[in-house]
Amino acid sequence: MRRPSCGYWLIHFLDAGCYCGIEPHTARLKMGLETILEQDIRQAKRPRFDANATFDASVFGERFDFFLAYSIWTHASKPQIRMMLDAFLRCSTDDAVFLATFLPASWRFQDYVEDAWRGTSHESSVPGCIRHRLSWIKAECALRELLVSPLGRDTSHDQYWLEIRRRATAPARKRRYPYWLRRLVDLRS
Numbered sequence: 428m429r430r431p432s433c434g435y436w437l438i439h440f441l442d443a444g445c446y447c448g449i450e451p452h453t454a455r456l457k458m459g460l461e462t463i464l465e466q467d468i469r470q471a472k473r474p475r476f477d478a479n480a481t482f483d484a485s486v487f488g489e490r491f492d493f494f495l496a497y498s499i500w501t502h503a504s505k506p507q508i509r510m511m512l513d514a515f516l517r518c519s520t521d522d523a524v525f526l527a528t529f530l531p532a533s534w535r536f537q538d539y540v541e542d543a544w545r546g547t548s549h550e551s552s553v554p555g556c557i558r559h560r561l562s563w564i565k566a567e568c569a570l571r572e573l574l575v576s577p578l579g580r581d582t583s584h585d586q587y588w589l590e591i592r593r594r595a596t597a598p599a600r601k602r603r604y605p606y607w608l609r610r611l612v613d614l615r616s
């Protein structure tokens with residue numbers, strides 16, 4: 428069996444009702460809930476899910492302290508990343524953290540300029556991965572008064588983790604994440 432994603436572990440570690448996830452591919456979500464997540468954990472932790480394809484976290488009626496997007500920006504177009512940043516601003520607490528992975532574009536790897544999701548989804552079974560320039564991500568964040576800090580790469584797929592926070596509440600010095608969080612998001616040490 429594939430190693431479960433960190434959403435699986437977060438459902439275990441968080442208090443009941445505190446994990447919310449967005450997945451428009453309902454068959455994929457059903458498979459995960461029925462064959463990967465233990466039924467007693469599902470009942471005890473009551474994770475909530477929504478199938479909207481616009482990254483609209485407001486459907487949960489909460490203000491979140493963490494947003495997590497592992498291997499989402501490696502498929503999402505620039506308009507979709509903008510939607511996620513706007514959702515973060517609307518639906519998170521003032522000191523919230525958005526952790527997202529991406530793959531950087533460079534002279535070797537093209538920057539993705541199309542408007543659609545690339546890769547498997549509720550609408551496509553064609554695999555694919557795309558890249559964005561870090562300077563573009565930083566500029567979109569700056570427009571929203573958000574600060575971006577690169578954290579390092581993950582060990583499974585060599586994606587680059589970014590930490591995004593509101594500029595007004597970001598700590599003055601870069602913090603090193605505690606060991607458990609580095610393990611959870613699979614950061615190279």
Ligand SMILES: C[S@@+](CC[C@H](N)C(=O)[O-])C[C@H]1O[C@@H](n2cnc3c(N)ncnc32)[C@H](O)[C@@H]1O
Binds near residue numbers: 449481499548
């Ligand atoms: C590479 S997988 C993410 C992997 C997962 N985070 C993990 O750690 O294993 C990308 C997922 O995004 C989903 N997806 C596709 N379009 C989406 C959209 N518009 N909004 C949210 N998720 C979407 C796909 O169905 C797929 O399950």
